[in-house]
Amino acid sequence: MDLPSIAFEKFRLDNGLTVIVHEDRKAPLVAVSVWYRVGSADEPPGRSGFAHLFEHLMFSGSEHHRDGYFAPFERVGATDVNGTTSFDRTNYFQTVPASALDLALWMESDRMGHLLGAIGQHELDTQRGVVQNEKRQHENRPYGRVWEALLEHAFPQNHPYRHTTIGSMDDLKAASLDDVRQWFGEYYGAANVTIALAGDISPALAREKMQAYFGDVAAGPALRHPAPWIAPRTASTRSVQIDAVPQRRLLRQWNVPGLAHADAPLLELAAFVLGGSVASRLYRRLVHRERLVDEVSVGLSAYALAGLFVASANLREGVETAQVEAAISEEWERFLAEGPDEDELLRAKTVLRLGFVRAIEKIGGRGGKAAVLAEGEIYHGDPAAYRVDLERCASATPATVLAAARRWLARGDHTLLVTPEREASVADAPPLPPASAPDPVPAMDAAYATRASGIDRRLGAPQVQHFPQVVFPEVRRARLRNGIEVVLAERAAIALTQVRLQLDAGIAADRGRGAGTAKLAFSMLGEGTRQRDSLAIALQRQRLGAQWRAETGLDASHVGVDALNSGLSGALELLAEIVREPAFRQADLERLRAQCLARIRRERADPAALGFRVLPRLLYGADHAYGIPFSGLGSEAAIASISPDALAAFHRDFVRPDRAAIFVVGDTNMETVLPLLDAAFGDWAAPDSPAPMVSRGEVPPQGPPRLFLVDRPGAQQSQIFAARTTSPTMAPDHLSTQLANAVFGGAFTSRLNMNLREDKHWSYGAHSTLVEALGPRPLLISAPVQTDRTAEAIGEILGELRAIGGDRPPTDAEIAKVKAQRTRALPGSYETGGAVLSALANNRLYGRGDDYVASLARAVEAQTTEQVAAAAKHLFATGAYTWLVVGDLSKVEAPVRALGFGELHILDPDVAA
Template identity: 50%
Template sequence: MLSSKNMLVAASAAALLCGCATATVSTDAPKAATQAGELALPSVSIDFEKFVLPNGLTLIVHEDHKAPIVAVSVWYHVGSKDEKPGKTGFAHLFEHLMFNGSENYPGEFFAPFEQVGATSMNGTTWLDRTNYFENVPSTAVDLALWMESDRMGHLLGAIDQATLDEQRGVVQNEKRQGENQPYGMVWERLQRASFPEGHPYRWETIGSMEDLNRASLEDVKNWFGEYYGAANTTLVLAGDITPEQARAKVMRYFGDIPAGPPVARREQWVAARTESTRDRMQDRVAQTRIYKSWNVPPFASEDADLLDLAAKVLGGGRTSRLYQRLVVDESLVDNVSVSAEPFELASLFLVTADVKSDADPKRVEAIIDEEMQTFFEQGPSVEELNRAKTSIFAGLVRGAEEIGGFGGKADLLASCQTYTGDPACFETSLDTTRKASPEAVRKAARTWLAQGDYTLTVSPYPSFETVASELDRSAGPPQVDNFPSLGFPALQRAELSNGMQVVLAERHDMPLVEMRLQFDAGYAADASGFGLGTASFTMAMLDEGSEGLQAREIAERFEDLGAQFSADSGLDTSEADLSALRARLPETLALFAEVVRNPAFREDDLERLRGQWLASIAQEKSEPMGLALRNLPPLLYGEGHPYAMPFSGSGTEESITALSADDLRRFHQTWIRPDEATLIVAGDVSMAELKPLLEKSLGDWTAPAQAAPLKSIPDVAAQAKPRVFLMDRPGAQQTVILAGQLAPSSKAENSLQIQTMNSILGGVFTARINMNLREDKHWAYGAYSFMPGALGQRPYLFYAPVQTDKTAPAIKELLGEIRDYIGSKPATEAELDKIKAKDVRSLPGKFETLSAVAGAVQSIVTYDRPDDYIDTIKQRTEAQTLSQIRAAAQQIITPDQLTWLIVGDLSTIEKPVRALKLGDVILLDAEGLPQP
């Protein structure tokens, strides 16, 4: 592993002051263990160069030409910890304001990025930082830099009272939406209880309603001036760009932005505690959940890395001590997890356990304490520690497959630079992880599960200056008129000796292989003589034990191999997914085959999962959206239809309670069979290498003697008139509005035009519905329309969670948008051009990861699309006409046949909803049954 070196290069006054650092982009071969506990893992490093502009802005460049895209990541070193009591929520409020237009671009920030096909685009705020990021085609870097620099250096003139009020309303709806969820008030209480008076982590990042209401225009402008200067900013460019190109562009767009005033930095303040404290609260939840937390050392410290290992051993997965003790052995909880949550000044070590309804929370707490005490005394075993190390390494490698987004290379470099001044700090953490001994982890856990002080030091602030720029910002952002073409792997097909189909998309940029073994089953197969939820439950049981391995052994082996396994069902298909390290592919495939082919369906494993499953159904029923999606499909499709079930696929309490091991074996034998399976593979392997491995592991899997079953998915006639179903959630701060109807199958000839038609109405951020209910009215955090894929008729859903007192007006606005779209305000040429441009120009960034490639191939297989579907989607998208889009809207949208399902506080909303006279109103109870 190469360490990074900082070098100051003297230059003329007008030139760049450069602190360059380099490291090697690699996952080098494993090195031998050198001391007790050290695991032979490859080193991981990211090649970069670091520059500091004369105005103090830090630029980090990582060159990666695997795809013609560039990740742009801007990190401001300011978060909610920089606020003061009585003025909380400012950092997060400014995140929203910075998406609302700047002095030289007064429109929605997303709009030009949609036009160039940006992906992974977002902004987030947390305790210590605010960041913005997007992936753009390499030809659109100038556009992205212009937009980012304009809102950094030219924002205040665009913020007026109306803008502040609008985004204040959006943020408050986001807060309501979060607090409306089960356990939604926990973090506010947890932070206040964990940190003492005066500590900057005592309040939630989103702030209080009172502070948001009090925020004046002068307040927010002062906040911006204090923290959003160039010297408080890190900019990372990662992808299809050279350091020389990046440096020149960043100088042009950012070089004339002032450094900003000196920022007082808080010292690390762990505030470790010496006594136990207790608190309790009530909420509308399905089961008791226990949180236990400790204040521990901050991000990138050695002990923080050691505690991360401790967390994984104690509760980081199914092989962990607490999971085995509480879930498997004593069946007291449905889920338990342990995590180290890293922050800049201090971190939290957090244990969370969901207690079964018939279990004693005190007993659960006692077991957690027992296991912690045992860990303090004995520490982890070498096997446990090595498994945790492999998990951390594999997670980092998978994250670094992406250049941007959450956990990608730009994210790693920016976070390390912002918090430590060293973009490669993750290398040090990984080295600490690699070398950690059981005794070191035990000692760190014993030391920190409780301690701190607060000190402020003032040091000289460096002298900064701006540089002159010839940029004429009045001309607006740079126009992007050429875009990179899409590069998608050619599909290779093969057939195993048992008839199993194999489709390979070969790509060698990362040492990973992604597999999806897809079966013709899915939720719809439940209708062939099985109870609701059988398909999903059967797939979930695959890794709960095979004929030769117990559940824990399966989990241990996958973790030892650095692999990830999951299995699930959708409406029409069931699948087993595998992500494997290339170097361990033969062993991983053998384990994968054992799990998929030979599930044991043992009674004790079945009962354990059944308890968790029933708890998840109870959770669905406690969530507004969960209630809606459980009850709307049966209303849309009608009794007896294979799709008339909760769209989570979880089934009902009655069907899951009645499920037996013989039912699971029968479903597996009937539907999970090689002659009706397709294995989709993407990644670092050729067909010549792959097929012999598959023949060895899956080729001798024989199909049952009986013929494969056929599913019948009948069409459903449209509703004769609209219907309104109301479900009560007393005290809810928000109302969830769902309106649905049925649309043609995903295999429809005009499915692309249907998708585009929906994008204009409600499928993207700047679509009509969201612009109305979020941006214009600010009654909702987001409002959309969407169509899940299906071989039969798809559900076409309109979704709007709104503040309770705006329920009826929001329904009226939503229905007005729907009616206008097929009436007086049909899709326009400008709207169509916007969506076509967005869809085409985002193609290069859509398939950066192997998971995305495999997903695209899976859609080709599922919906019988040609192998060149992705290669030709650009020309088909561009060829769409306005008449086709308007025809699709007329074909599908029928506002007078909608089924409305509205979940909220009926004491407040029922009368106004009835007054709208949408249709017959029916009250449903929590089980979805009509009330008298």
């Protein structure tokens, strides 16, 4: 089997900064990925969460750029702009037009070499508040504290991984400016950094630019990084976590080696066989055969010092925990006795290879080629370390996987049971692991020098003079012999082909049927055909190296496969069988019904998801096609009543060739793929009955604003929504409406986000979104805010609405900024085959021509200030909004009532959702 390869050159500046360059000319883009070898494992006692807090501070500005970090990147159309912190590293990344590379390198080098003069108490307090709300937002969700509990019981008290990356509230409150200065001086020197550049750049040019921008940055002190410390255990321990969760979750965790260990790829294969797919051992037993759980998974999280191997299962109502534990133990013991068989191992290898191939289609972001190379250098001292893992995976045998599993998974685990508050009982907490001694830590050599730079930073960041145009692939069209249109765009970046069958039936097709029928029907397609059951389908997909997809939107649904080219023919045959010959067996329906009901309960327990369940009915009414939850999952009563005959009727009415089109993107051509598609779908005949029409009628204008409250006792945050309906996606003013929304809340530097996050730091992020739709589409404003600021945050949102729709309409500068972001981001927006595929499908759905993407920049630029201001005045008229707050009513009801909204309604979530 040929292994994927990423060519690169590596060099080191005199100050110790390591540079890796991968040349990829497929698009006029360059990914910049900056990795600092510092993370939460390096935090001293009493400063948990500081590495992540400092990551946020790095976005506040620098000595020669006092403004926020995101604005310049928005202006040049950067994509994948973000930063992340883990146990062992902090990284920052962006993908920019090739002409904006100097800007990106200037910005990164300025904050690396010139940060502290721009960070004062105000910046620290602002980002501290943002991070605290990020922590609240995470913990406000179901199972949001599981990771904290696992780490607490996994490692000794003095282990660097004992605490979560986001840290504790008390430690975040204690962080000081002195901590900032010490952290920056100790860890943010050039010798502790690896930068990977991938894309439209040569190694020679990269060397020149990196020396110019980074050569004068101080190397920093010699560092001592923690050595690998697995801390394996011999005893089994247990604990119980009581939380606001919809069902019990059982987790078992083992300490295993980190990602540089030779056993890590073997344990990843073991995880896949045990619980990594619907064809895995635990899924087959616990979900299919015995129906003890709704979901089960096994995964490996590998880091520099150690790894965590975790099995997780969501228990069905009425099932005894001991019964699930016994079944997992039996499968574990059988695996440790026998190991995987040849077919299991082959499928695991194929699926993991598919995942890697898909990841490296991108040059940047969280997992693209730049990240792969930088990670290899940081953790292994070799950018090509991914090849070592791929080779270990490819050469693995049942015997080697079994041996690795026996070394690490045979003893010394921790069991965590997460229990809903309604089922809570008093349970003694087990003793926590005591402190123990880590392995010796090697010292880092630091004999480096700086070179003077010729860059005058007082002039500010470089100006970008020109921008590349989007290069959208040529679109070719053909028809199968039964008339189904085939639309193809060639993309040869990776040996993968993506195929989607688009059907004119989405959530809106549920009208007149049980709410949730469309979602359930499309989910059922992969669960069994007349020839195969769901297990046989999953096994065949994995052997072919194909990933199945079924997605249901408001107005259309897609079913398709992403397949390695070696398995494309078989994957299309399987896709046709799944689409054309579903069995809709009662047993399969009961299994999926139980999973849907469990997902509904999880949506109700999650404040954000609950809002998306409740709002459609409030906005559209129960009789409108869009008046069911946006997830597509109807009510529990509706899901419980759907029968196999109802699903078969939906399939007969909507899954038919006269409502279908096929889209293909990838390393193929029409001459190759058309005969394969014709063989699979060309003889598919439509039924004699006409296709049903879906009505998407207008919504009556709303009267005065309405405010609804849903109680979530004990919530750390309130989830605030404001929503209204507006014109369809195909309306003549859709572009000016999009620009108005971008100014208000559709970008990081929008008015709403800058107010609630950056100015007030009451929220981790506040946004507004226009949902695409053929009918009246929803505009959704969403802001999770700390509980004690709920009423004030509503007041701020109201103020922003009144301003943009009234006395402070979008300005020329704001409109120019969002125009620039939208048009200059186009090359990066269509970097992947999946993005191209979505564009082709949306063009058909919304009646756009093949030149839509190529002409979009001109159309956006043509929008006038007057048009955008008029759209904003209509879109953000405050009287048109329905407000919803999900939070602790004992703390927020009185101050919200005092806002004077008029009539206020308290909703029972079990009834409304």
